[in-house]
Amino acid sequence: MIKFNRITFLIFILTVFYFALVGRLFYLQVIKGEHYREISDRNYIKIFYSNPPRGKIYDRNGVLLAYDVPTYSLIAFPYIVKKNYSMQELKENLKNYLNIELDEKTLNIIEKNLYPSVVIKKDLTQKDIENFYNYNYLFNGFYLEVVPKRVYTEEANYLAHIIGYVGYPSERELKENPNLSPNILVGKAGVEKIYDSLLRGESGQKAVLVDAFGRQKKVLWEKDPRKGNDIYLTIDIRIQKIAFEAFSSSKHPSGAVVLVDPNTYEILASLSYPTYNLQKFYEGFSQEEWKELTENKYKPLMNKVFLGKYPPGSIYKPLVSIAALEEGAITPETRISSGPEFRIGKWVYRNWDKRGCGFINVSEALETSCDTFFYQVGLKLGVENIVKYSKLFGLGEKLNPDLEVKVATIPSKEWKRKVLKQKWFHGDTVNLSIGQGYITITPFDATKIVVPIANGGYVLKPHILKAYFDNKSQRLVHTNPEMIRKINIKKWNLDAVRYGMYLVVYGPSGTAKALKRVPVLNAGKTGTAQVYSYDTRKKRHHAWDFRDHAWFIDYAPYNKPKIAGVVFIEHGESGGKVAAPLMAYILKRIFKEKIIETE
Amino acid sequence: MFNLFKKIKQADPIVYLLTAFLLIWSVINIYSASYHEYSNLYIKQIVFVSIAFFIITFLPFLIEYRKFGYISFYLYLISIILLILVKFFGVSILGAKRWINLGFFQLQPSEVAKFSMIIFSAYFISNTKLPLSFKDFLKIMGLSAIPFMLIYSQPDLGSAILVVLPVLVMVFLAKFNIKYIIGFVLTGIILSPFIWTHLKDYQKNRIIAFLNPESDPKGTAYHIIQSKIAIGSGMLTGKGYLQGSQSKYYFLPEQHTDFIYATIGEEWGFVVSFLILTVYFILSLRIFYIGMKINELFGKFLCYGIASIIGFQAFINIAMNVGMAPVVGVPLPFLSYGGTALIMFSLMIMMVLNIEYINKKEGFRFHSQDALNY
Missing domain, CATH: 3.40.710.10 (DD-peptidase/beta-lactamase superfamily)
Incomplete structure (x- = not known):
């Protein structure tokens, strides 16, 4: 027989909470489950990175040694792509219209939805870009991303060892620095590396709500890119x-x-x-x-x-x-x-x-x-x-x-x-x-x-x-x-x-x-x-x-x-x-x- | 050594197994929640869970909980000192100074304060004349106000409330005059407009957002909406491990801490979210039950305090996840990422197992004439 005292009262309150939560869970997941599943399917967020140009490198008198030009990369969002096409269709479309052979590794990423986004091809030609826009109805879930490319001037060749080089961040660098995005250039050697924090800048982010066809519905948040600082070397x-x-x-x-x-x-x-x-x-x-x-x-x-x-x-x-x-x-x-x-x-x-x-x-x-x-x-x-x-x-x-x-x-x-x-x-x-x-x-x-x-x-x-x-x-x-x-x-x-x-x-x-x-x-x-x-x-x-x-x-x-x-x-x-x-x-x-x- | 294993067999199986279940789940879920972030959080979690297992498996039979009562005032002082230190040497994350960096580990003093406050109040109550007098009530409330204010100013409203909540439960169970309690609650209600003006903007936003989520879908309410969608879209059996689109694609902020439950709900569905909710419920009930059986006041009130913090903290967090409580930044015991909290909760379980073990060994001998009335 249960005595009604303070402890039983407290347990009673806890029990009321418990059943309220169970009821709520049942309501959300079972009764309204379909509804929320639908929202979640529709409600797909994509993060677009905009990569700012890296700082220029000049010599002491302002002679240009290194700068950036924009190039275009084709990006796929596996979650959306998967919903719209079979892997076979995808391979064929890419091959027939953009002349891209999809390798096994990328295919695997899309099929298993391993990453939020994946790069399909870098450095697209003008013709690739035109084709992509002409046949874009075949490419739901694909986007073009502007990716800066480093250009070294003729003069810079005299200074090759000092300037060093840039590349995309390694998995380890991405892990160590949460501000890096996968498509930003980071210095790997020379002054490109030593002064990377000055040169790099910060990528912008734009989070966009999209529907199942990858159409943009709403911008959720936006962070502007910050351009890298130009540097002047003491080199003449x-x-x-x-x-x-x-x-x-x-x-x-x-x-x-x-x-x-x-x-x-x-x-x-x-x-x-x-x-x-x-x-x-x-x-x-x-x-x-x-x-x-x-x-x-x-x-x-x-x-x-x-x-x-x-x-x-x-x-x-x-x-x-x-x-x-x-x-x-x-x-x-x-x-x-x-x-x-x-x-x-x-x-x-x-x-x-x-x-x-x-x-x-x-x-x-x-x-x-x-x-x-x-x-x-x-x-x-x-x-x-x-x-x-x-x-x-x-x-x-x-x-x-x-x-x-x-x-x-x-x-x-x-x-x-x-x-x-x-x-x-x-x-x-x-x-x-x-x-x-x-x-x-x-x-x-x-x-x-x-x-x-x-x-x-x-x-x-x-x-x-x-x-x-x-x-x-x-x-x-x-x-x-x-x-x-x-x-x-x-x-x-x-x-x-x-x-x-x-x-x-x-x-x-x-x-x-x-x-x-x-x-x-x-x-x-x-x-x-x-x-x-x-x-x-x-x-x-x-x-x-x-x-x-x-x-x-x-x-x-x-x-x-x-x-x-x-x-x-x-x-x-x-x-x-x-x-x-x-x-x-x-x-x-x-x-x-x-x-x-x-x- | 053999002796120790014999003792381990006598541990309360319900408390031990439910805790073990939660610890194992924590690794599974931290892995999922940090899956897309190039992160190795789950490795750290494995280390902490291993330590936690050591604590709940061996330590209950190597310690004597009453000794913690004798030093409880010092534990209380230490946690106050840590809370002051964090003000000066703390690491700022997302605008709050809550951690002290020890190099290999970031200590969160508010978690230490929660535990030491429970031990200290249990010891205080067990050594005063019961039912609790108004004077003693003021004393204990005054002493718990210090950590409350220090944590509140970090700012961390959630943890501040949780430092005081078990104390209030213990005071209530110490048969403190019901008239005063009603008075206390009424004062709170009357003072609430005053408190409102002193809340930080983000805290006000969270309360407004809770009352009307659609008011601001981009800001604070965004968390609540997204969390509800995540849990709801899990349906009966979930989307599958590592397949949660809500949590994986950055809809859910703090998905490895405050919103870990939403990740579970999305990936495992009603079946597992219900199971986990029930585990917390039974664990809390079992600890209350152990407390009721025990007729020594310090151990008894310790159990009450621990049972209430595990039960209420879990329920508040889950309520927050399903949109039934405002977002106050309360992590889920054992499952949320956070080394200090995990170790502290394991120490609480260690304490409960030790109390049960020692009192059983002593044959529930009477320590206090009418202890069973509390």
């Missing part, structure tokens, strides 16, 4: 083109050029040679072209500026000089007797010039690139100090993590113990002091050596984005130069090194006289980095991949630097004879064509 495409032409007219198959403004560390040119056709890369190469690109031994797809690591050779000497001067191992006046060879015990370290260099100071040692001078200075300075200054200059560090991919390997005692499990010998210090041995740097790292020398010790953040046009505020937003640290270099020490680099070009025994052709005073340093020993090279008959690498770093004008940079020629054999003339060609044209003005 004229300089980039000169760098490219320097290479293409030189017959050297592989290398890199980086030119920067040492006062701001804006990248004016960044060439990895050989390069490839950007537009074709984006639209897809034929299998043969692709094979040719991937199997080419000069690696056209790799951006050597940031990805290649090579021994620097003598272009490392200015950095070692500054370390030695600042740490008191030498003064600008210190003269050291530098003969044809230097011995530690039974080990012999030779000078590149068998005649030796004589009794010289640091400036003269840079002029002739005297190895035996730097062997002695390096030993006196110690490996710790060389490593310390390399780090101060930013070697082994990503000064701009967005741009830089690989970092330099600067060997130290700990490094050798950890990586090679070996003890550090004096011979290792000797090798390191002329930029040989275990040390490897990227061509971009070479600019980290020359920039602080040119600008008086400022380590800045390298950048490639000059500005972007912010659509929201309708203003141009500039990237300001950013200082990371200042290396304190005494003026007389810096002057001694700069003078040494001046002598490289203008001195009687300078190693890079080719640079005299440049119409402004400049200073540089050659580097010929040994990859294999002379004996091995000889055995291999001086085959290309056994030759030395050729380097040249330079800045100009000498008194008030406005440009600094590096030319790297993979297996180019001689810094002075090969890399320096290329730099001379580039700088000569830059100043002659008044791309950089001098007062």
Whole structure:
């Protein structure tokens, strides 16, 4: 027998609710079920995406490099298509009227209604579009969607590696970023990727209520697309083109050029040679072209500026000089007797010039690139100090993590113990002091050596984005130069090194006289980095991949630097004879064509 | 270990099996509700459901519920602190600050507050002189007003109501003078115009939309209409798993949280939506029944509180889905997506199983002279 108290009262209330809900469910699903099923069948919502144009990419002077053009894609909404046609009819209609062969995968998506919408064909021709409109009564549930396509200008090809490429978002990217729509272009590499959030914009959405034939009945909600922001790179495409032409007219198959403004560390040119056709890369190469690109031994797809690591050779000497001067191992006046060879015990370290260099100071040692001078200075300075200054200059560090991919390997005692499990010998210090041995740097790292020398010790953040046009505020937003640290270099020490680099070009025994052709005073340093020993090279008959690498770093004008940079020629054999003339060609044209003005 | 399995066999089979049924259903439905969203919500749900199974299977025989009574005030304090923290460090989703990001998991303090409020009130009531005096009534209502206000200001009206609702049920069952209760209800009615002016716009819209759905088919009422269409179009046996067009094509917003029931209704029809509604009903009744059997006041009121929150929260959510209640943002226990809520409801079931187990072991020995009268 149930006692009527408060708890039973409460249970009674709960029971009343329960039966009310059961009644309601029965009413909705069983009594009015047909009615609601009909509404739900009619009541079909479709989401149309409108993909805004991606931001344009310009060089620093507003030369257009990349932009978007609209193309049309044929989209199907499986839910509606399924209701109107059998799979057989569908296949036939598409084949007969639009000349489209439906593949199994797409057919499966439609048949099983796996996605709200599916792309049937991209990049429709004018004729396809006309046919679609003429026979549209055969295509209920099909729509044309505007899909932007990226176009790279002729100029952009000089800058292929830097620009990168775009593509549709992967499933993973769609998952990670709910704002992406399947047909929006996203950056996959290069500045297209680094500045994707600026360039991309936002797709618009329009939710439309349609009936069973796919006719639009009502717009439910709408979100306007937001256009991507245009960006301006620090690259001067004229300089980039000169760098490219320097290479293409030189017959050297592989290398890199980086030119920067040492006062701001804006990248004016960044060439990895050989390069490839950007537009074709984006639209897809034929299998043969692709094979040719991937199997080419000069690696056209790799951006050597940031990805290649090579021994620097003598272009490392200015950095070692500054370390030695600042740490008191030498003064600008210190003269050291530098003969044809230097011995530690039974080990012999030779000078590149068998005649030796004589009794010289640091400036003269840079002029002739005297190895035996730097062997002695390096030993006196110690490996710790060389490593310390390399780090101060930013070697082994990503000064701009967005741009830089690989970092330099600067060997130290700990490094050798950890990586090679070996003890550090004096011979290792000797090798390191002329930029040989275990040390490897990227061509971009070479600019980290020359920039602080040119600008008086400022380590800045390298950048490639000059500005972007912010659509929201309708203003141009500039990237300001950013200082990371200042290396304190005494003026007389810096002057001694700069003078040494001046002598490289203008001195009687300078190693890079080719640079005299440049119409402004400049200073540089050659580097010929040994990859294999002379004996091995000889055995291999001086085959290309056994030759030395050729380097040249330079800045100009000498008194008030406005440009600094590096030319790297993979297996180019001689810094002075090969890399320096290329730099001379580039700088000569830059100043002659008044791309950089001098007062 | 063997001992533990022997104990597990003694768990109340109705409570355990019904909960297990709901947990398994939750995975099936979250998968369906997030099917078209490139989403892996269901994987997270599987992780939470596994934890939930662990909680309801093993923990009831490893704990002693009375100890929670002794620390109930601290539990209450902790949940207040969490609610204050969420104000400052909370993550905003859709304009409401309800979650604290712990990196691997987003904690929802209001769910923690619901549970700790039940434990705290049950302990409070079991340690005062019954029937509840007016002074004690004011005390407990004052203490529950703090979490209410904090949650209400998130803003989350639904959860705020659900923090207070079980307390009101417990107060009612503690034989608080019926005259006061009537007075309390009347005051509420008189104050309602005043409360109306203090509601947020979206809350007013929801109430208006509920009273007259056709008034604004694009805005708030849109949810109610679409939800009704989804459920109704399921008819007797549903459109089939993963085949719901209403839910799959973005008609239904929040289909994996507040409107998960509509997904079930659409894909499985009357048969399963009726079954699930009935499961909640029986589960709630069974917990009330366990509470009635028990003659120790703390355990008894805990059962009442838990039974009422599971029953009423499920019914309010379902009523919302079928268009019988305004959209107040109340998730469906166990089935809606949300880790904190799932864990908290599992802990409640753990508590019930533990209360039943311990009291059965003790042979329903008397703790309070007239406990059976409550």
